[in-house]
Amino acid sequence: MSKNAKFVEKLRETGLRPTKQRVKICKVLFDREKTFHFTINDLVKRISEEFNEKISLATIYNTVHAFEKKGYLKEISINSDKSYFDTNTSVHHHFYDEDTHKLIDCNENDIESINIKKNITGKKINSVEVLIRVASDNQNQN
Amino acid sequence: MSKNAKFVEKLRETGLRPTKQRVKICKVLFDREKTFHFTINDLVKRISEEFNEKISLATIYNTVHAFEKKGYLKEISINSDKSYFDTNTSVHHHFYDEDTHKLIDCNENDIESINIKKNITGKKINSVEVLIRVASDNQNQN
DNA sequence: ATTATACATTATAATCATTCTAAACTGTTG
DNA sequence: CAACAGTTTAGAATGATTATAATGTATAAT
Ligand SMILES: [Mn+2]
Ligand SMILES: [Mn+2]
Ligand SMILES: [Zn+2]
Ligand SMILES: [Zn+2]
Numbered sequence: 001m002s003k004n005a006k007f008v009e010k011l012r013e014t015g016l017r018p019t020k021q022r023v024k025i026c027k028v029l030f031d032r033e034k035t036f037h038f039t040i041n042d043l044v045k046r047i048s049e050e051f052n053e054k055i056s057l058a059t060i061y062n063t064v065h066a067f068e069k070k071g072y073l074k075e076i077s078i079n080s081d082k083s084y085f086d087t088n089t090s091v092h093h094h095f096y097d098e099d100t101h102k103l104i105d106c107n108e109n110d111i112e113s114i115n116i117k118k119n120i121t122g123k124k125i126n127s128v129e130v131l132i133r134v135a136s137d138n139q140n141q142n
Numbered sequence: 143m144s145k146n147a148k149f150v151e152k153l154r155e156t157g158l159r160p161t162k163q164r165v166k167i168c169k170v171l172f173d174r175e176k177t178f179h180f181t182i183n184d185l186v187k188r189i190s191e192e193f194n195e196k197i198s199l200a201t202i203y204n205t206v207h208a209f210e211k212k213g214y215l216k217e218i219s220i221n222s223d224k225s226y227f228d229t230n231t232s233v234h235h236h237f238y239d240e241d242t243h244k245l246i247d248c249n250e251n252d253i254e255s256i257n258i259k260k261n262i263t264g265k266k267i268n269s270v271e272v273l274i275r276v277a278s279d280n281q282n283q284n
Numbered sequence: 285a286t287t288a289t290a291c292a293t294t295a296t297a298a299t300c301a302t303t304c305t306a307a308a309c310t311g312t313t314g
Numbered sequence: 315c316a317a318c319a320g321t322t323t324a325g326a327a328t329g330a331t332t333a334t335a336a337t338g339t340a341t342a343a344t
């Protein structure tokens with residue numbers, strides 16, 4: 001199956017019509033070897049770089065959230081500035097580099113299993129995520 | 143020492159002059175048995191309820207951030223909607239109730255120690271925080 | 285105590301990420 | 315092709331947060 005056909009399928013599975021804008025978003029997001037983290041602004045920049053063309057912000061937000069809802073993207077909360085998204089949708093944790101503001105994956109087997117001894121009555125656990133904030137190790141920091 | 147004198151001291155330690163607005167903020171934040179979580183909006187509401195008086199948003203933001211910088215408050219990132227703050231400044235984790243949008247503390251000893259096997263070269267770990275998202279356990283959910 | 289100064293408060297405007305709107309456009313189906 | 319439902323888009327609206335700059339106040343020097 002061609003890459004394009006895959007994206008069309010992915011869009012259909014998400015309940016979206018395969019328009020040219022959405023296929024372009026797919027190319028930027030899913031036509032890669034490795035997974036990666038991005039902000040909406042990153043995505044806009046990549047699209048304008050790769051296609052020399054602008055897709056409306058509304059379309060980008062709508063499509064990204066549709067993929068998130070379907071489970072093809074994951075949203076990561078670091079601070080209240082902006083949202084980060086992740087093309088790695090497996091259960092995994094993150095390092096957040098406070099110098100560069102970049103996320104780095106930390107797989108489940110990079111952390112010894114987390115055992116929670118407390119529970120909230122009447123509630124089920126939806127996710128357990130660890131965020132490890134890191135920063136430069138040297139002295140010359142402000 | 144009177145409560146008031148304590149707050150004045152706390153403000154001085156934070157490098158802030160003990161004005162009447164700031165002392166009121168202290169009363170709302172630090173004159174309690176138990177620690178709690180709040181948003182800026184919560185704080186504004188509490189102030190207007192307890193003192194029947196409005197303190198400017200700018201003053202509230204500035205004071206809260208000054209306390210955070212000094213280590214008297216902790217900022218918690220849940221989503222990009224808004225910031226949550228915590229009067230519990232110890233190292234601890236959180237349950238986030240996705241139904242009520244409330245935080246519940248999860249102390250370090252409610253979780254078996256987290257052992258991170260991976261590290262980022264040249265970086266030191268500033269914090270390791272676990273966020274456990276929970277939601278209603280019953281079926282009648284949309 | 286008066287005064288001078290630096291720091292604070294405030295209302296309001298600005299910013300910025302995100303969402304909404306409603307008009308123009310396009311994929312799909314018959 | 316025609317009709318319709320779904321889509322894109324620019325721009326406006328929203329809402330949290332931050333900046334501005336005029337007015338007010340705590341503090342320390344006189
Ligand atoms: Mn979302
Ligand atoms: Mn802060
Ligand atoms: Zn990731
Ligand atoms: Zn807490």
